[in-house]
Amino acid sequence: MTTETSTLADFGWNAFFYTQLNTDDHMAALPVRVMSVHRNSLNVAGPDFEQVIAPFFAQDGDEEGRATVGDWLLLDPETLQAVHLLERKSVFKRRAAGTSHKLQLIAANIDTLFIVTSCNKDFNIARLERYLVLAREAEVTPIIVITKADQAEVPQDFSREAAKLMPGLLVETIDARDPKSVACLFPWRAPGQTIAVVGSSGVGKSTLINTLTGAGKIATQGVREDDAKGRHTTTGRALHRLPEGGWVLDTPGMRELQLTDVKAGIDDVFADVAALARNCRFSDCQHEVEPGCAILAAVNDGTLEPDRHKRWQKLAAEEAHNSANTAQRRARDRAFGKMIKGALQDKKKYDRK
Numbered sequence: 001m002t003t004e005t006s007t008l009a010d011f012g013w014n015a016f017f018y019t020q021l022n023t024d025d026h027m028a029a030l031p032v033r034v035m036s037v038h039r040n041s042l043n044v045a046g047p048d049f050e051q052v053i054a055p056f057f058a059q060d061g062d063e064e065g066r067a068t069v070g071d072w073l074l075l076d077p078e079t080l081q082a083v084h085l086l087e088r089k090s091v092f093k094r095r096a097a098g099t100s101h102k103l104q105l106i107a108a109n110i111d112t113l114f115i116v117t118s119c120n121k122d123f124n125i126a127r128l129e130r131y132l133v134l135a136r137e138a139e140v141t142p143i144i145v146i147t148k149a150d151q152a153e154v155p156q157d158f159s160r161e162a163a164k165l166m167p168g169l170l171v172e173t174i175d176a177r178d179p180k181s182v183a184c185l186f187p188w189r190a191p192g193q194t195i196a197v198v199g200s201s202g203v204g205k206s207t208l209i210n211t212l213t214g215a216g217k218i219a220t221q222g223v224r225e226d227d228a229k230g231r232h233t234t235t236g237r238a239l240h241r242l243p244e245g246g247w248v249l250d251t252p253g254m255r256e257l258q259l260t261d262v263k264a265g266i267d268d269v270f271a272d273v274a275a276l277a278r279n280c281r282f283s284d285c286q287h288e289v290e291p292g293c294a295i296l297a298a299v300n301d302g303t304l305e306p307d308r309h310k311r312w313q314k315l316a317a318e319e320a321h322n323s324a325n326t327a328q329r330r331a332r333d334r335a336f337g338k339m340i341k342g343a344l345q346d347k348k349k350y351d352r353k
Contacts (some may be wrong), residue, residue, distance in 0.1 A: 002329060006047050010245060012109060012192050017072050020086050029074035029083060034067055034108075036238040041065055042082075043238075057082035064093070068105035069237045069249060070194060090138040092196065093205070095258035095322045103260065107196050107237060107249050112141045112188045116208060117162075117197035119152035119173070126311050129269055130257045131198055133315065137265030139197075145185065146173040147204035149242060176204040182211045191245030198251050209250050213240050259315065260322035270312045276304065287313065 007013075010089070011033045032044040035348075036233045037050055045051040052175040057073060059065035065085060067073060072086040090159060092106040092113075115131040117123050130143060135142035155173045162171045167277045175181040189212065190197055239247045258265075267274040281292025287309070290296075297306035 001192040005179040008047055009192050009314070011046065012070075012111075012194050012247065013072070014192070016089050017086050020076075025074060028076075031086075032068055032073055032075050033069040033239070034073060037067065037069055038288040042073075044073060052080060052324045053287045054080045054082060056166065057085065061199045063103040064105065068103060069239060070109050070110060070196075071110040072109065081124075091141050092134050093199075093260070104353075106198075106251065108138050108198045109194060110138070110249065111193045112143060112195045114143055114185070114188075114195055114197045114198055114208070116147060117158075118148040118203040119146060119155050119158050119282055120148060121159055121285045122200050122203050123161075124254050125161065125165070127257070128162060128202070128316075129311060129315070130166060130259060132269045133259060133262050134257075135265070136268040137262040142169070142187070142242075143188070143206065144169065144171045146171065147208065149173045149181070150175045154342045166271075169206045174208075176211055179211055185212065186244070189242040189244040189246040189248075193246040193247065194239070195242075195246065196249040203254075205250060209240060209248055211240060212248055213231065213341075214243055216239070232333075257321055259319050262319055263316075265322070266312070266315055266319060270315075273304065273309065273312045291335075300345075 006029060017031070027325055030046060032046040032054075033046050034272060035043040036042075037056075040056050041055055042054045044054050046322045054073075057067045059067075067082065068091075071088065073082045074084040074086070075082055090110050091108045092110065094104055094106060095102070099191060113131070113135045115128060115135070117128060123146070144165075146158050146162065148157065150160065159171045159173045160274050163169055172184050174184065195212075197209060199205050223335075237249060237251050239249050242248055268319065276294045277287065277299050279294035280287070280290070282290060284314050285293050285295075287293050288297045295304065295309060298311050
């Protein structure tokens with residue numbers, strides 16, 4: 001792909017990234033943005049040159065130091081080897097599926113998150129809350145986009161349910177195939193802005209991106225009639241150019257979204273429950289059977305929905321468990337990295353003798 005832009009700002013570069021450069025960095029290195037990630041390589045792009053393939057890059061041996069889509073890297077202009085990963089303005093991550101507790105980065109440096117669901121059996125409040133937690137933890141603007149409005153008798157019922165999840169939450173109900181219907185999302189396509197589109201398979205993410213980009217290059221598939229679940233269309237994450245100059249990131253459908261390091265996001269999305277918890281009699285209240293529990297009192301008097309309380313408990317317990325395991329893994333990785341670094345330093349001392 002040949003870029004149609006001529007400045008770093010067109011790729012999302014701003015003062016946040018510029019202030020991380022010193023004079024030597026700016027003179028010697030080439031800032032580029034990661035467009036897509038493959039097993040052993042990265043597609044990167046910058047002003048006035050074609051998208052190129054660079055070797056995969058991981059910084060400091062940490063899982064969070066692995067380059068992901070949306071990252072900014074500094075490249076050696078001669079070798080195209082990455083020499084530094086710039087600090088991220090925002091990052092989406094989850095615990096990978098399985099029992100390894102490995103951290104998986106989803107995307108970096110996103111400005112707006114389109115959380116896509118549909119007017120059918122895919123509509124799931126608990127799943128929407130998980131995505132909202134990710135967005136609030138990353139301090140990214142979330143917008144819930146409900147597709148297939150043309151297939152529902154009363155699509156407004158879905159939008160009303162979604163709007164209750166957070167005060168001031170923006171919810172748009174659309175037909176993803178119709179540019180006029182999707183026009184309500186156009187303000188977020190501004191130059192230099194980056195949108196990430198997330199949601200389950202089959203909800204219309206690829207169709208929406210095709211309409212936003214006006215390109216129709218992304219394959220789409222329908223849903224199974226028996227359970228309204230979709231088939232995976234997108235198999236990797238990649239940035240796509242928008243007509244107004246912004247960028248949109250397509251992501252594979254995620255049926256499992258294990259949260260880690262998102263306590264602040266949970267407190268934000270469940271601000272009403274968190275506020276009640278501060279009024280419990282005991283600071284270590286588990287909100288189950290303890291006397292003086294403000295949350296249980298709110299459930300009993302009808303001011304807090306029992307299901308919302310249960311969803312909050314589940315997310316909070318999951319986050320605490322996953323974060324503890326992630327912290328242990330990071331500690332092991334740091335210890336291993338120090339051991340390797342020490343061994344290399346000892347080798348250099350021995351070689352000089």
